[in-house]
Amino acid sequence: MSVAFAGVGHQTVTWDRPSAQCPVEVALAAISGRWATLVLRDLMHGPRSFSALRAGLPSLSAKVLTERLESLVAQGLVSCSRSPGFPVRTSYELTSAGLLLRPLLVELYRTGEALLGELPDD
Amino acid sequence: MSVAFAGVGHQTVTWDRPSAQCPVEVALAAISGRWATLVLRDLMHGPRSFSALRAGLPSLSAKVLTERLESLVAQGLVSCSRSPGFPVRTSYELTSAGLLLRPLLVELYRTGEALLGELPDD
DNA sequence: CAGGATCCTAAAAGATACTG
DNA sequence: CAGTATCTTTTAGGATCCTG
Numbered sequence: 001m002s003v004a005f006a007g008v009g010h011q012t013v014t015w016d017r018p019s020a021q022c023p024v025e026v027a028l029a030a031i032s033g034r035w036a037t038l039v040l041r042d043l044m045h046g047p048r049s050f051s052a053l054r055a056g057l058p059s060l061s062a063k064v065l066t067e068r069l070e071s072l073v074a075q076g077l078v079s080c081s082r083s084p085g086f087p088v089r090t091s092y093e094l095t096s097a098g099l100l101l102r103p104l105l106v107e108l109y110r111t112g113e114a115l116l117g118e119l120p121d122d
Numbered sequence: 123m124s125v126a127f128a129g130v131g132h133q134t135v136t137w138d139r140p141s142a143q144c145p146v147e148v149a150l151a152a153i154s155g156r157w158a159t160l161v162l163r164d165l166m167h168g169p170r171s172f173s174a175l176r177a178g179l180p181s182l183s184a185k186v187l188t189e190r191l192e193s194l195v196a197q198g199l200v201s202c203s204r205s206p207g208f209p210v211r212t213s214y215e216l217t218s219a220g221l222l223l224r225p226l227l228v229e230l231y232r233t234g235e236a237l238l239g240e241l242p243d244d
Numbered sequence: 245c246a247g248g249a250t251c252c253t254a255a256a257a258g259a260t261a262c263t264g
Numbered sequence: 265c266a267g268t269a270t271c272t273t274t275t276a277g278g279a280t281c282c283t284g
Contacts, residue, residue, distance in 0.1 A: 023234025024159050024227070030237065032154070034257070037146050050266050061258055066267065076241045087265040088264085097240040100233060105146070107229040111222060112145025115152065118219040119198045156277070172246050183278055188247060209245040210284085 030077055030101055035060050037108065039068050040094075040101060043078065047093040077101065152199055152223055157182050159230065161190050162216075162223060165200065169215040199223065 031037050035057060042048055042056050053065060069092060072078040077098035083089040094101075153159055157179060164170055164178050175187060191214060194200035199220035205211040216223075 021238075023232075023238060024230045025234070026237050027230045027234035028153070028159065030233075031150070037150065054266095059258095061260095062267065063259090063269090064257060067256085077237075082266090086264090088267090090266065097237055100236045100240065104229055104233040107226055108146045108149045110145075111152075111226040112147070112149035114222045115148050115197075115199075115219055116143075116145060118222065176246095183280095184247065185249095185279085186277060189277090204246090208284090210247090212246065 027101075027104060030072070030075060031104065031108070033068055033071065035064060036068055036072075037105060039065070039072070040098075040105060043092060043094045043098070044102060044105070047091045050090050050092070053092065072098070149223075149226060152194070152197060153226065153230070155190055155193065157186060158190055158194075159227060161187070161194070162220075162227060165214060165216050165220070166224060166227070169213045172212050172214070175214065194220070 031040065038057055038060075039053060042053055048056075050065070050069075053069075054060065054062065057065070069078065069080070073080055075097075077095060078092050079095050081091050081093070083091075153162065160179055160182075161175060164175055170178075172187070172191075175191075176182065176184065179187070191200065191202070195202055197219075199217055200214050201217050203213050203215070205213075
């Protein structure tokens with residue numbers, strides 16, 4: 001989106017579909033996909049290994065976790081390091097860009113709480 | 123999620139999958155689905171008719187717009203009023219709960235901008 | 245004008261088994 | 265330990281045509 005929502009002004013936009021250049025789409029890409037926010041929350045507490053992440057989310061399959069991590073790494077939000085030797089150990093860690101997501105996650109939580117307060121009958 | 127991300131403390135959670143009671147999931151549900159944030163942005167500027175929304179998002183099909191609106195109405199975020207007579211006119215408008223999403227949309231935009239600044243090479 | 249009804253395709257998610 | 269490979273199921277999105 002080319003404008004903020006806070007009433008700063010509404011300039012007409014020329015595109016009509018989600019664009020990769022739109023900040024909102026960029027932020028959404030980071031938190032989209034099932035389990036994405038849960039994986040991010042775990043990583044917010046510090047580096048985690050593949051199995052530590054699995055242990056925290058038992059009903060998440062290895063395949064989906066792999067997909068989620070690949071996506072986060074591809075977006076530059078998470079970095080991955082492997083220990084040499086055997087068995088291999090990996091460590092996934094938020095990058096400085098990934099840490100930028102913290103306020104967004106907080107805001108998601110805050111907004112959700114506000115909605116639950118206003119609409120307790122859902 | 124049962125805890126915020128701001129370092130208030132990390133209590134072990136007992137569930138292991140996205141839950142409808144989790145504030146984060148509630149907020150996510152409001153903004154998920156393609157075009158959802160764009161529809162919400164339009165509505166943030168005031169009531170809109172079905173075709174006004176379509177006109178603003180030309181590549182969005184009637185079916186998907188209907189789905190998005192139904193979802194928002196079902197969540198209590200948007201209300202819909204129909205004019206009597208013919209042809210029918212509808213007006214979609216954010217409820218007070220829907221207005222609670224504004225800061226979240228702003229934060230999405232802000233975070234996206236920050237990410238684009240930190241990762242211009244995507 | 246404001247959708248509803250169908251049908252179709254693609255993408256995401258999940259289950260299971262296996263490998264470096 | 266940290267994944268990969270397949271396969272099946274589910275879901276979302278889109279196209280087209282139709283109706284109150």
